[in-house]
Structure formats: structure tokens, C-alpha cells
Amino acid sequence: MKDKFYDPKIECIQKDKIEKVQLNKFNKLLKICKKSELYKKVQLPSKIFSLEEMKNIPFTTKDQLRNCYPYGSLTLPLSEVIEVHTSSGTTGNPVPIFLTKKDLETSNKVLARTWFCNGIRKEDIFMMMGDYGLFTGGLLNHYALTYLGAMVIPMGVYSTEKQIKFLRDFKVTSMAGIASHYFRILEKFRELKVNSKELNLKIVIAAGEPYSEETRAHFEKGFGCKFMDQYGLAEINTGLAGECKYKCGLHVPWDYVYPEIINPNTEEILPEGETGELVLTTLDREANPVIRYRTGDITSITYKKCKCGRTTPRISRLKGRVDDILFVKGIKLYPSAIESVLWGMKDLVNPEGWRLKIERIKGIEELTLMVEPKSFNNETKNKIACKLKEELRIRFNICLEKNCFPDHKLKRIIDLRKK
Amino acid sequence: MKDKFYDPKIECIQKDKIEKVQLNKFNKLLKICKKSELYKKVQLPSKIFSLEEMKNIPFTTKDQLRNCYPYGSLTLPLSEVIEVHTSSGTTGNPVPIFLTKKDLETSNKVLARTWFCNGIRKEDIFMMMGDYGLFTGGLLNHYALTYLGAMVIPMGVYSTEKQIKFLRDFKVTSMAGIASHYFRILEKFRELKVNSKELNLKIVIAAGEPYSEETRAHFEKGFGCKFMDQYGLAEINTGLAGECKYKCGLHVPWDYVYPEIINPNTEEILPEGETGELVLTTLDREANPVIRYRTGDITSITYKKCKCGRTTPRISRLKGRVDDILFVKGIKLYPSAIESVLWGMKDLVNPEGWRLKIERIKGIEELTLMVEPKSFNNETKNKIACKLKEELRIRFNICLEKNCFPDHKLKRIIDLRKK
Known part of the structure; x- marks a missing residue:
């Protein structure tokens, strides 16, 4: 078998054919679930006869998973x-994820497909910068990468200096980390006068949080190589879906999870292409299966065949979290949209440096955007306010500040309206 | 196969029989080594005809491994x-340890034997507190424990509070960590009023640094369960040798490493039972073999059959590092000996809280022992000085201090003589 990490029998199968597999796996899942305390309390059918019937099955929420800790x-x-x-x-309590030997083997096979889709190969010298230990993003991706045969350096969360030393010394060709961490590495590159041309990087994976195409372009320029996206979550699995070289959505392993997009308010299933909350059902986990899990992540889905030949569904790059969608002044506002506007003004501001405060003053919603300007003056302030008003149709108060630099999984939005 | 983690064919074999296996493996190793830059520079025979001839083969030092980074x-x-x-x-540069798929499989088999020898079973709920990532003590032990089938919680270096929460919530039966970390957990137990009886602990492994039998007894009382020792080192492998339930030395997997004890000064091989520096040769590593590696660790070895039935050689619990042996006033002093004396005075002092400063004043060596007393007065000071003089035949200046509490791999000895 030449490429056991690319499986056309699954990844290029017709939708109606995989649906039979999915239905079959889901009915097995229903039997397994009955054995857990969690699902004993839930009204589940003993069998469904078409995937259409999924819509009648209750969702699982993070709170439910927490409560059975x-x-x-x-x-x-x-x-x-x-x-x-x-x-x-x-x-609150953490959500535990249990894995049997078989669960880990399945995980390795599925995640290795994602890494392969991203462009990672056996020959790669790979530096993994995720937190090891309890965090699934470290160990489970590490397993999959060694399963794929790449040489993995389990760097973990060591100092940026040490990461750069290892990048150079080991001639690292590929690495993965939280998107915002790459800002910090670039900062260090400037400080230590590292030229990306002296490195051997080919493909870098930035994941773990939404970031704009403009941020991606910024990284690709700074590191002199391709940046790829991945999507995963602790409750289901890390590194679940990934981009292929055409960067037109993240391929979902449909033999491993069943994806749906719902309207987060009405909970109705949305048609292909519409943006809403991603819901995932595990089709292949034995110790810790999850049915219709509300991920809280905002995306859309397409079933069109990809230029790469894969027929697997693709989710669009994340637009944010359900909790992050802002309804301000009657308008739906995605944080990523603010960032995109800032990127359009990168001569004036540092586009990665911003925070938003929302408050209700005398009954009226006020938005204050804190940004890091290139120079502190009122003209800059006005230009930013005008541009935002023009593009997002919302008036922002602008507050120029130093050090709005994002940190690990930083909360950018400070919403004081409920107080 | 009932117990694939206890292999009498290797662990209970006669010495002369295993020696044939060792010789065979070593000759294969000589061929492999020729392929590395490191050993191309070293004068190695192409073959040896008896293990006796090992004594003519050059040692490998940590510096050599560092220099080929x-x-x-x-x-x-x-x-x-x-x-x-x-x-x-x-x-200086770190020493890299490379592993192929086969190296990891071999490592799992050997380390699982150590854990099994320590008393860990498939049914155990195991909390691993070592640093994950680059440190071999985290990942490689983790692999072996999951291979053994225990349920491993990859806790890593999270806060002591979180470790105690997980101890309770997950009903942990077994855990492993750096010896000095258990002092910190016991401290937290007192603070949070945790009674060991409400826990499910059966066997705890404390490793990574030498500690006295008195410290072990202190842990066993505080945690209400058995404490077991293990020995390992990054350059060869973590969790290499471990105690069986009879606690009479650490069983060395002689099919995986070939142990010798040398006089660290003359470099001569010492006879069975004599204390010196441990030297290890890997017999089963393909990517990164090491010949006669000077570990720097002080121990002795016995080939007597153990009460548990194993015939594998046993090293005594570590007495310290070659760098730590102190020659003061013409006498050889092991730091562990100081600790033992302090344990004998535990009504007066906190035996785990001490540091030693050595300096040369007007040509004369002066030793100052900083200890944490139960109460600060001159009588305590005199009693400690007398007891130390009596037991170790050396005069110490005593300095009573607060917070001499040991930290992670703390350097207890401050030797100012070379300055």
C-alpha cells in the first residue's frame, strides 16, 4: 500500500455510498451509548432508518459532559x-475524554490522514509546539505524526528561544502550534535577526483558534513558507479536519464523524453553504462516543467535490465561537470581520493588536475598540473609525493603546452588557 | 500469554546463558555503531569474543554526545x-535521543516490565506527573504504561492542587513523579486537610533523584501506601530499572543494557558489590546506540538471585552522582549520608530541609550545613553539630534557616572551593 494515509475508498467515495456506512455506524453507536450513565438519561431511539431522522435526536452539550464528570x-x-x-x-469541571487501545488506533489513522492532507510526509522533521499532557492537541497529534512516520520533536511549550534554536539546529521542515503563538515567534525573529531563508520550513500548521486570511498571508511572508489550517476540539478529537493544498475549506473525515450545521438559536439543521453552529457525532469511538455534540464553533459546510479529488465534506475556516457572535445595535458582528478591516489598514495599525469592549450606557450600546497604532494621533483615530463604520456599518469609539498583542487563546471581547 | 510483562525466559535466566545473548547483541551493536559520526571517530574492535574484552573498549561520555549534536x-x-x-x-547543547518505530516498541516492552515489577497492573488508574514533551521521563514512560494497559492520566506538571483534585476525582490507584515533588504534595495535603485514607492509592513511584530510606518511610506514612524506586537516564532510557516488592535493589533488564561498575578515577571495573560509577551499554537500540556510557551515577551491583525469583542483576538505590561525592578533609562524603543523620534527629529538624556550603578559608576546608530546625535556639545547633561529628566524623558549622525545603532537582551542595 503506497499511501496508507490517503484512502480514496473513503475520501473520494460518493455521498450516497458513505451515508450507508454512516447510518450503519450510527446505529451501532446507539447501542454502545446505552451503556453510559450520560446517555441512559437521554431519550434515544434504538435505531434510525435514515440519516434524515438525525434531526429528531437530542443534542449533547458541554454542560452535560461536564455534569457527568x-x-x-x-x-x-x-x-x-x-x-x-x-x-x-x-x-467548572473539565470534560474527560477516555480512549481504549482501539480508539487510539482509529485516532491515529484518521489524524494521519489530516496531516497527510495538509502536506506532511514521512520525510518531514516536525516540531510540535502544542502543550503535551492532558491537552489532546499535544499527545494525540504527536501519536498520529509518528504513526505517519515523520520525525517528531515533542517541543511542547518551551521558551520561544529554544524553539528557534531547535528550528535551526534540527533543520525543521514543518511545525504546528496555536495560531497566535506565531506572532510571538515572528517578534523573536526580529529580535534575534533570524532570516526565514536560513530555515528549512516548508509547511506550517496554525490551529486552535480562528484567524483571518490576512493573518495567514502575514505568517506566510514572515516564515517564507505555506501555512495550513486544521480544526479539532477536545471533546471529539484534535486535528480532525484539515486543508488540502487548495486551501478551500477543511476536509472532514466523514467515516469518523457525522457533521451538521444548525441555527444556534432555533436548533434547526441549515442547508449546505449556510453559516451556523457545527454539530458533530462520533461514528467510531468506543469508550467515549458523543451524539450530536454542539461544538459552539461557527462555520458552513459544502459537499462539492474538491479540486484535490476528495469528496469529503469541507467546513469553511472558523468564523468564531457561538459565544463570540456579537449582536450589537441589531447587527450580527463576527470578531474575525473586525480583524479583516484592521488588516486593510495595516499601514496605520498593528492588525493583530486589538480588543473590543461593549457596554450599555444609558440604554445605548457603546463599542470601544482598543487598537495598537503605528503612531499615536487623532488623525489615525478618525481614519480607523471611518473605515470600520464604512465596512461594518457600526460606529466604534477608538482607543489607541500599546500592547494589545494577543496571547494564548486570548479573550478579545469584553462584553459588559449583561452586568 | 498470561503475563507478557513478566518474562521468566529473560528475567530468570542463568547468568552464563544471558551472557551469550549479550555478547551476540554487542557484536551486532559494534556493526551498527560504525554508521554514526560519533563512533567513526572512536577506536572500536570489529568483534569481541567474550564480555571480558569489554574492559578494553573506550567509554562514551556526555561531552562526546553533546559534541555531536x-x-x-x-x-x-x-x-x-x-x-x-x-x-x-x-x-551546553542538549543530548538528542533518536528513536525508530522499532526502538519505541522495544522501549515499551522493557519499560512495561519495570512497571510490572514495581507492581503496576492493567487495572491501575495511573497519574503520570513527569514533564511531558522533550523529557524522556514523560512520554516514554507514558507509552510503556498504556502498553501495559493501565489507564494513564497524562497530568504533566500541572499545579499541585489540580493533581490532588484528579487524585480524588478519578480515584487514582498509582502515580509517578520526581521524588522531591512528593514533599510539595504532602504540604498541600496538610493545607487542604486531605486524609490519605480518603484516597485510593496503592503504589507510588518516586524517581529521578536519590532519596534515603527514611524519606521513603516518610512518604509511605504520609500517603498511606507503598513507595517504589526506579532508575533511568535520558541518554539510555527512562524507567530502566525498578524495584520488585522486596525492595532489595533495582532490577536491570540485562537483555536491553549491559551494566558495569567502575572506579570513577581509575576507570577500572569493580567487582560485584563494590560501590562506584554505573556504566551502561545499550544492547537493543538501533537509531542511537551508546557504548559504555559513563552515567555519573553512584551505585553497586549484585548478581544474586532475588527473593522474587528474578536472576537479573540489581543495582543498589542511588547514592548520588559522581559530581556530588565530596572529598572533604580527606574523607569521602555522600550527600545521602547527611540526610540519613538528619532523619535520626527529626524531632529537632525538618530532615528534608537542608543545604551544604563548602569553602576554603585560609587554606582550611569549612563546611556549613544550613538546616531548618523545629525551634531556633543554640541548644538545637549544638545537638546537630555533635550528632554529625559523631556519625560522619566531620565537623560542620550549623546555620539554622527557614525554607531549606528542596525543590525540583535542587542542587543541595554549594561547593566554593574551586573559586
């Missing part, structure tokens, strides 16, 4: 589990 | 390597 979502005896991960647990 | 110790094309680790690299 630590062992309530498990469908198997503990002795069958060989590894546990958890979500970060910054608010 | 990054790729000089590699015997295979890079594309065969799937994982890299490094030593900490606190002084």
Missing part, C-alpha cells in the same frame, strides 16, 4: 481504557 | 526516526 460518559469498564485527556476545565 | 550520534537515515527527545541541556 469524572466517569459518567464512559461506556466500557475502566480497565479497557488506556488514556484519559480532559478539556481545559477553566470554567 | 544535533545529528552525529544517528546510525540511520533521518526518515527512519519517528521521535526525538533531548536531555535538559542546562549546560
